[in-house]
Amino acid sequence: MINNIKFIQGNEACVEGALYAGLDFFAGYPITPSTEIAEMMSIRLPQIGGKFLQMEDEIASMCAIIGASLTGHKVLTATSGPGFSLKQEALGYAIMAEIPCVIVNVQRGGPSTGNPTHVSQGDVNQSRWGTHGDHAIIVLTASNHQDVFAITVEAFNMAETYRTPVILLFDEVVGHMRERLVIPEKGDIPLVQRLKTAIKRDVDYHPYLPREDGRLPMSDFGEDHRYNVTGLFHDMWGFPTDNPQVVHGLLRHLVDKINNNVHQIARLKEYFLEDATTILISYGSSARSALHLGSALHLAKERRTRGERLGLIELQTLWPFPYGIIRQKCENARFIVVVEMNMGQMLHEIKLAVNNPEKVFLANRIDGELITPDDIKKIIRLIQGKGV
Amino acid sequence: MAIKDYIRERFFPHLWCSGCGHGMVLNALLRAIEALDIHKSDIVMVSGIGCSSRISGYVDFHTMHTIHGRALAFATGVKMSRPELNLIVPMGDGDALAIGGNHFIHTARRNIDMTAIIMNNRIYGMTGGQYSPLSGFGTMATTAPYSNIDHDFDVVELAKAAGASFVARSTTYHVQQLTNILKAAILHKGFSAVEVLSQCPEYFGRKNKMGTPADMLEYYKENTTTIGSKKKQENPDLLERGIFVQNDIPEYCSEYDKIIEQAKKTSGGKTK
Ligand SMILES: Cc1ncc(C[n+]2csc(CCOP(=O)(O)OP(=O)(O)O)c2C)c(N)n1
Ligand code: SF4
Ligand SMILES: [Mg+2]
Numbered sequence: 001m002i003n004n005i006k007f008i009q010g011n012e013a014c015v016e017g018a019l020y021a022g023l024d025f026f027a028g029y030p031i032t033p034s035t036e037i038a039e040m041m042s043i044r045l046p047q048i049g050g051k052f053l054q055m056e057d058e059i060a061s062m063c064a065i066i067g068a069s070l071t072g073h074k075v076l077t078a079t080s081g082p083g084f085s086l087k088q089e090a091l092g093y094a095i096m097a098e099i100p101c102v103i104v105n106v107q108r109g110g111p112s113t114g115n116p117t118h119v120s121q122g123d124v125n126q127s128r129w130g131t132h133g134d135h136a137i138i139v140l141t142a143s144n145h146q147d148v149f150a151i152t153v154e155a156f157n158m159a160e161t162y163r164t165p166v167i168l169l170f171d172e173v174v175g176h177m178r179e180r181l182v183i184p185e186k187g188d189i190p191l192v193q194r195l196k197t198a199i200k201r202d203v204d205y206h207p208y209l210p211r212e213d214g215r216l217p218m219s220d221f222g223e224d225h226r227y228n229v230t231g232l233f234h235d236m237w238g239f240p241t242d243n244p245q246v247v248h249g250l251l252r253h254l255v256d257k258i259n260n261n262v263h264q265i266a267r268l269k270e271y272f273l274e275d276a277t278t279i280l281i282s283y284g285s286s287a288r289s290a291l292h293l294g295s296a297l298h299l300a301k302e303r304r305t306r307g308e309r310l311g312l313i314e315l316q317t318l319w320p321f322p323y324g325i326i327r328q329k330c331e332n333a334r335f336i337v338v339v340e341m342n343m344g345q346m347l348h349e350i351k352l353a354v355n356n357p358e359k360v361f362l363a364n365r366i367d368g369e370l371i372t373p374d375d376i377k378k379i380i381r382l383i384q385g386k387g388v
Numbered sequence: 389m390a391i392k393d394y395i396r397e398r399f400f401p402h403l404w405c406s407g408c409g410h411g412m413v414l415n416a417l418l419r420a421i422e423a424l425d426i427h428k429s430d431i432v433m434v435s436g437i438g439c440s441s442r443i444s445g446y447v448d449f450h451t452m453h454t455i456h457g458r459a460l461a462f463a464t465g466v467k468m469s470r471p472e473l474n475l476i477v478p479m480g481d482g483d484a485l486a487i488g489g490n491h492f493i494h495t496a497r498r499n500i501d502m503t504a505i506i507m508n509n510r511i512y513g514m515t516g517g518q519y520s521p522l523s524g525f526g527t528m529a530t531t532a533p534y535s536n537i538d539h540d541f542d543v544v545e546l547a548k549a550a551g552a553s554f555v556a557r558s559t560t561y562h563v564q565q566l567t568n569i570l571k572a573a574i575l576h577k578g579f580s581a582v583e584v585l586s587q588c589p590e591y592f593g594r595k596n597k598m599g600t601p602a603d604m605l606e607y608y609k610e611n612t613t614t615i616g617s618k619k620k621q622e623n624p625d626l627l628e629r630g631i632f633v634q635n636d637i638p639e640y641c642s643e644y645d646k647i648i649e650q651a652k653k654t655s656g657g658k659t660k
Contacts, residue, residue, distance in 0.1 A: 046644075046650075047654075053464070055461065063464075063465065064461050065465060067461075069465075070465075093455050229451070230445075
């Protein structure tokens with residue numbers, strides 16, 4: 001039992017989660033603050049007969065995991081800002097060819113080389129729209145190691161369920177901070193395995209013909225069925241086509257399979273929402289500070305009766321954004337304060353989601369330092385017109 | 389198996405212009421595979437983007453048409469997870485050596501077992517005739533309207549310097565030789581780089597006044613010779629054809645298997 005309790009970095013918690021989910025192929029290129037993931041994988045994967053590759057760059061890493069996934073493996077790559085930028089074209093290929101894979105971006109300050117060893121949450125919109133063309137994407141995050149572990153397992157499950165890349169958007173503080181992780185027993189978190197076709201060898205198989213529920217059973221590349229995979233718009237055989245009907249149908253399929261399942265994909269945590277008049281919305285390491293503040297005020301009961309009723313929504317699914325859920329949860333709030341370490345990237349979506357966007361305010365920090373509970377408290381006082 | 393059985397007939401006619409060399413490369417490749425009697429389910433073809441890369445659509449193997457320049461990186465992922473499969477990676481000269489140049493040298497350096505075929509027409513065919521890193525000084529292209537001042541690579545020298553364990557060159561005129569080279573390349577355990585001079589009459593030919601497709605083939609005949617031939621001694625300007633390098637050095641997937649063995653031993657079977 002004691003073996004299952006660890007005191008480790010968030011990046012290591014991610015590795016543990018990936019291995020628990022059944023990962024057996026990793027390719028990457030070193031970059032702060034994600035490098036520990038590659039280092040750990042290089043030790044752990046060969047121990048279980050899995051493969052670790054350090055490629056010549058992040059583009060090659062992304063391409064290699066796509067190739068490996070197609071042959072039937074659960075795959076991961078990990079990077080940070082500049083490397084995430086490099087992966088975008090191949091990420092789009094995985095979206096188009098519907099190849100399950102998980103990409104970790106441990107965010108650092110940007111643009112460009114930015115602030116490699118400091119925290120930021122500046123890649124929220126890049127993770128949504130980084131690759132070109134219309135598409136949908138799943139982006140998940142977490143604020144503590146137990147959740148990093150669980151959400152990493154979820155990322156692999158969703159990648160298989162929806163046949164899509166899933167992005168894990170962590171940040172430097174969560175990645176490098178050390179805290180306790182209890183690794184769940186096998187079976188405690190259900191795992192989604194790849195949906196494989198039942199069609200026999202040498203019988204005509206249509207790799208891109210969705211079932212009625214929209215899912216596409218796969219055939220391990222290199223095994224029973226010979227088929228084509230391409231990043232061009234393609235028909236049910238995987239052959240390039242520009243037939244307008246097929247192009248339209250494929251794009252709708254790629255977007256709908258994710259956006260129509262917002263409720264299945266949405267993960268969020270709520271604290272003290274019942275009677276909250278001010279709701280904080282946050283995610284990743286900034287949600288830790290928001291939670292710290294919320295808990296402190298909650299414990300100070302007399303202040304709560306004086307009207308400082310603070311609640312918190314911690315987002316774990318950033319994309320597809322759960323507009324309906326946020327609208328409903330914020331209905332009775334007088335103030336909604338979005339706590340994030342960027343210039344207001346989630347702020348925009350939350351304004352779109354709620355009935356009264358003028359009630360939505362930003363509490364942020366963009367200097368590479370973690371936003372503190374005190375920072376948030378001061379900003380709330382300003383918003384509430386109480387002075388600093 | 390007959391050549392016809394290696395082809396996806398339902399996807400013909402192909403998109404190549406008449407007289408294009410790429411179809412001849414396909415011909416030589418299929419003859420090599422037929423002669424080796426490899427089952428089509430044991431072959432994976434991974435290609436990038438370009439006229440040359442469209443070759444993957446026409447063959448009845450496991451085929452992956454990827455993104456421009458990155459075919460070798462995708463192929464590395466496939467090969468590492470399924471080392472028993474034969475990987476064939478056809479690429480254009482721009483695909484392999486401009487945008488994909490870095491992947492080319494590093495895949496060669498790793499010596500992972502796959503056959504890279506560089507279909508060198510000295511031009512960007514698919515995008516309409518811009519100069520490539522293989523066009524060469526003094527050539528004409530749609531983006532070199534006054535004359536190209538970029539020097540070209542020697543693919544063979546580059547592959548050798550990068551550590552490829554099999555390096556060869558032939559042309560679409562020398563289909564017999566090309567077929568034999570491809571056979572040896574596929575059988576070779578390690579990274580094989582095969583450069584094939586393949587004519588693009590539509591752009592390189594037209595821009596550089598090379599005449600008809602037949603004239604371009606004639607050009608390959610007149611301007612190349614077998615490695616170390618007497619002709620080469622008499623005329624050093626001739627480009628040599630044949631197998632330049634064929635070394636037996638540790639292959640990447642086999643070496644990784646040893647790493648796995650070692651890692652399993654040191655972890656004492658415990659994987660936590
Ligand atoms: C990232 C990216 N940049 C540019 C292109 C456009 N493009 C498509 S094919 C090609 C060059 C093709 O030339 P080559 O690789 O020599 O193949 P060929 O068509 O001559 O056989 C280019 C530049 C692309 N598809 N992707
Ligand atoms: S443009 Fe050139 S390379 Fe492309 S198909 Fe035509 S002849 Fe071949
Ligand atoms: Mg070319």
